[in-house]
Amino acid sequence: MVKFEPFYQVVRRVPRGRVATYGQVAALAGRPRGARLCGYALSALRGTVHDVPWQRVLGARGAGRAGISLRDPIGAAAQRALLEREGVVVDALGRVELERFGWRRVAAKR
């Protein structure tokens, strides 16, 4: 899907150990209100050959906190494992502190 290329490129830009939200990725991809598109685009990546760190994309849930929005418990667990392997702290609820790991284009080193 060529339409999703921009999303993938944005996700690829996310540095290791950081996470971004669907809305953020959508905005950077040129779809300010295409948060759903992001999710849809990423869902298409599942079980595909890609170099897109989809695990770094989380749901925003309003603001301040992000979390794994995958509806598939299996995929959610896998994502959590991948994130922790990169150094991202994910609590039992699958939430991540955007204050610490939220992707900032300008590496906000605490």
Added chain:
DNA sequence: ACTTTGACGACTG
């Protein structure tokens, strides 16, 4: 061609 659904987000009550 129309309707429903989907890894969402923001606003309103």
Added chain:
DNA sequence: GCAGTCGCCAAAG
């Protein structure tokens, strides 16, 4: 803080 509603774009039935 939580539940309901609308908006958004694309794909699948």
